[in-house]
Amino acid sequence: MIRIEPRTAPGRWMTLGVPVLSAVIALALAAIPLALAGADITVAYGEMVKGVFGSVFAFSEMLTRATPLMFTGLAAALAFRAKLWNIGAEGQLYLGAMAAVAIGAGAVDIPGIFLVPLIVILGAAAGAAGMAVPALLKTRFGADEVVTTLLLNFIILIFVQMMLEGALKDPMSLGWPQSAPVLDQGMLPQLMPRMRVHSGLILALVLAGIAQFMLARSVWGFRLRAVGENAAAARHAGIGVNRSLFGVAILSGGLAGLAGVSEVAGLKGYLTADLSPGFGYTGIVVAMLAGLSPVGVVISALFIASVFVGADSMSRAMGVSSYLADLVVSMSLLCVLIGGFVARYRITRTKTAEGVA
């Protein structure tokens, strides 16, 4: 018979080792469908590694892919630390992207030194506004933010499609539903010549560092952790719980908005309704895999981006479906959830009474 009991105190190797082990198990499990698809596992994983580390270009592609995941991962990690379940990063990403093209695609023609910060700030503000609505509904009326943020994603996406057919539509697009491009001086500077990796990555890294520091060291972080870990005790101790929740909601929405800014003004240049292949949702996986630590988000975003980019490159080299990348990411989430359970609970086999006597 198998019994499950909570562990009294999870050890250090548990908290650090379990996510890594989960990732390894995820790769091992992904080998099964790969083998079924007819690929040689060692060659396939070799191609995967080459696809990420094989050249400077490959590596820069991985960094490009990791950038939006860092933003959405941070958005999820901060909100989740306060037990505010923001599932709406996908929608907030589109709001940020929309703000970026609305202001950046010719609405104002000012030098880049002013335009770039303006785009970044307005994009973050748009994402923040998108999260402010569910946060208000939660703190005022107790509406479940999981439901409101999730459903807002669909509303926002339809709104984006409407805008791309209307006000934001590029007259030069030959009928395609896409926005006018962001002015050249409004684009985030590239980091390397002839590579797509852009300074959005630097912004993400700096914000992750700040978030890590503020969580651990600031009064704001103290309040946030207290509210997330025990809202009743925080309230009893005189901490404004709703104020803390609202504050982190704004930050979380803003970070998700920056993911949209960085994709539009750093990479694509214009907005389409398929800008994000689910970066908002993948950000949740990134945050969970990171154990909700901001610095951990950077690492897990790099891991997940590597899996995506590596699997893409492998599928091209091996001729197997690139959906296997999605499979590995899904398996990572499942393995991490199971891993988290293993870290918190002890599972023991016990003998029945005859054996004890």
Added chain:
Amino acid sequence: MTESKVLSLNALSKRFGSVVANDAVSLDLHRGEVLALLGENGAGKTTLMNMLFGHYMPDGGSIDVAAPNGEMQPLTLGHPQAALSAGIGMVHQHFTLAENLSALDNITLGSEPLFALRRDRAGARAKVQGIMDRTGLVAPLDTPVGKLSVGERQRVEILKALYRDARILVLDEPTAVLTPQEADTLFENIGAMTGDGLAVIFISHKLREVLAFSHRIAVLRHGIKVGEIATSDADERVIARMMVGEDTPVTQRDAMTPGAPVLTLSGISVRNPSARDSLTDVNLTVHAHEILGIAGVSGNGQSALASVISGLRRPDSGSIQVDGDEILNPDPKTMIKAGVGRIPEDRHHDGIVGAMSVAENMVIERLDDPEVQTNGLMNRSAMAANAEKLSQAYDVRGPGINARARLLSGGNIQKLILARVFEQGARLILANQPIRGLDMGAAAEVSRRLLEARAGGAGVLLISEDLDEILGLADRIMVIHDGQLTEVTSRNREDIGLKMAGEHT
């Protein structure tokens, strides 16, 4: 005696990580016997009973239970169902009843066949009626349990166990929620049940009732059975010494002249549509150098009263004055700033953030203090120094100031909260059940600190369901019943008990 043995626990052991909750505990129980299981909190009483009832799997040892024919048979460990069918019934401190179902339905729930076409309600009713007639445990069978009093609900729980033909009944702190009169009735009923051959184990903290109603007393300390004594050979001092291993210090309370009012509540009302926890026109004054004790049975408005004074809940009407100043917009922060120190009832739930460190929990109520923060950043060295100082002064023992607060024992968590409250120089201390669940050492420490605060010029509002605690500490006593406060001048247990039950004499 061996023929009449109904239960024997043989060297049961249970470890949780490095903590040994029970170390080779052996215990026998005989037909018709009332065995009191005593011990400080954390001594392992509940763990032992949970192993008996199959909630926990023992790491070692075995349990034998008498079959109806008297033959001792090993019990399958780790299966509540096996314990139930072996005739073991357990009444937990927190009842497990469905409030929207009638008492009769609650009693029969779970012991009916799952796929029967028809329920034999008449038969069930007759059986329950028979048990009620024999034992005197009377409860209205057709009323939804949600409308019953706490005492009646407890009787329903016991009837449920007896309905399943329990021959061994475990009661976990049965009198914690009862008035003294209700408790006496309960023990009369237990007497009638044991006359029928039922064996009872009851867990209690209250030495008085243990001495009055049990046949035999077993004492646990640090997971080890340290003694077993026939009740006729025991007195309070003997048992207390067995429990703590030494004589308990008697709290010394010097007479004091009360000073100026530090807390005045005038006409406070709190209406709570969903629960019984409301207040009606409450007036009280706590003076400096004074402990005002609020006695009452749980659920009569104590939580509402504490919430109002903590600032967690705005009263619907009435005014609050702290140290002579009217508090216009009470919230927790305002109350803390006004000089109200709060010791919450549920120290794990409201008192500490378990996942944060001891040091962090010690400053959580004064995050705006420039000593604690500089420009929005926590002052870590000051926080550590503060924690070291308070841990020393208040004897907070645990794995260290950077360890998570939830790793502390209940007594040390309470000391952490005391340290936090007293260091801020509170004018009024709201102590809501400050001693409940603490071991004797920690309880004595809490009492000493409260008296020290009183000597230092603070006023203390002590809310407790334990009359002995109130009688031992309070200068003045008020009784709360159904959301209303009445002052009592008598210090007679009987008089106060009647007021607690809502009788106006």
